[in-house]
Amino acid sequence: MDIALHKKRKKEAIPVSAGESVHMEKGKTRKKEFYQYLTLVAPAFVIFTIGLIIPIVLAFRYSLTSWNGLTREKPFVGLENYIKMLKDPYVRSAWWFTIRFTFWNVLIQNFFALLFAVILDSGVRAKKWYRTILFIPCLISPLVTGFIWLRMYSNILPAVLEFMGLSGSVIKLFGDQKTVLPGLLIANNWQWIGYWMLIYLAGLQSVPADLHEAAKIDGANWVQRFRNVTIPMLAPAFTICIVGITTGSLKVYDLMVSSTQGGPGRASTSIIYLIYDSAINGRQYGYGSALSISLIFALLIVAVIQVTVLKKREVQA
Numbered sequence: 001m002d003i004a005l006h007k008k009r010k011k012e013a014i015p016v017s018a019g020e021s022v023h024m025e026k027g028k029t030r031k032k033e034f035y036q037y038l039t040l041v042a043p044a045f046v047i048f049t050i051g052l053i054i055p056i057v058l059a060f061r062y063s064l065t066s067w068n069g070l071t072r073e074k075p076f077v078g079l080e081n082y083i084k085m086l087k088d089p090y091v092r093s094a095w096w097f098t099i100r101f102t103f104w105n106v107l108i109q110n111f112f113a114l115l116f117a118v119i120l121d122s123g124v125r126a127k128k129w130y131r132t133i134l135f136i137p138c139l140i141s142p143l144v145t146g147f148i149w150l151r152m153y154s155n156i157l158p159a160v161l162e163f164m165g166l167s168g169s170v171i172k173l174f175g176d177q178k179t180v181l182p183g184l185l186i187a188n189n190w191q192w193i194g195y196w197m198l199i200y201l202a203g204l205q206s207v208p209a210d211l212h213e214a215a216k217i218d219g220a221n222w223v224q225r226f227r228n229v230t231i232p233m234l235a236p237a238f239t240i241c242i243v244g245i246t247t248g249s250l251k252v253y254d255l256m257v258s259s260t261q262g263g264p265g266r267a268s269t270s271i272i273y274l275i276y277d278s279a280i281n282g283r284q285y286g287y288g289s290a291l292s293i294s295l296i297f298a299l300l301i302v303a304v305i306q307v308t309v310l311k312k313r314e315v316q317a
Helices: 002-011 018-063 080-087 089-120 127-139 142-163 180-205 209-217 222-233 235-250 254-259 271-281 285-312
Strands: none
Touching: 018 285, 080 285, 089 127, 089 180, 089 235, 089 271, 127 180, 142 180, 142 254, 180 235, 180 254, 209 222, 222 235, 235 285, 271 285
16 A cells, blocks of 8 residues: 555645746757757868868877878887977078068068058048958969069060160069069068058057047047057057968968079078978978978967967957
């Protein structure tokens, strides 16, 4: 009798308190939100893993071999490729060119991008047209940009100088080891200044007008307002532009392929062009992988240092 009564009571529904009901509903909501987030994140995570993480792991693995990229055999050589890389004069030359190219790009692009942004934010007429004209080169492929400026230096500029009676002053910037760097800087900055200008322009338009008014009332002139109000408020834009220009310049490749192909000699061979030349043309896939790993670490270190330093200077409006 007691056993039957116990089973009957067990089958009866046990009342749930209001607190427990709310807790259960919250649990279901959180679980549902988690699955929704997972659905959104999973595709990007898969693409990121397949497109970036796995290639880096494989590159590190191949960097420990003397694989030529064609055979099945991948002879293990340990750190031999890295030791060779440290002794290779071509690597030092490529890094030196890449560092100089990056340094001047960061200075020139930031200066002119900020200058054009300030001019276009000052109420100049037809500013929409000027923005469009400055931004159009960004829409062109870097490969096409290289061809454009190769043609410009080889044919158009000499023809213009000859028309002006200055045929003796013809300068082929891509044809001389001393002028190939300035020639590449002109081409690269022509393409990308408009892109970074828009970022600075967005930063300028987000500066509260009240701050400028307060500084004006306190007697600050335009230069003082720009230095003490505008520049600090542009710190987030500086972070984006400096890090973006630096990492982009360290990875420059397309422009060299279509314009100088690393020449004349090896005067314009960047580190990433040397990676391509070693791995593909030289059939030294293991050595090229070691060079690529060194570039990845350099990019990571530079980006982390820049972001850490620049983030400290940012001022939230």
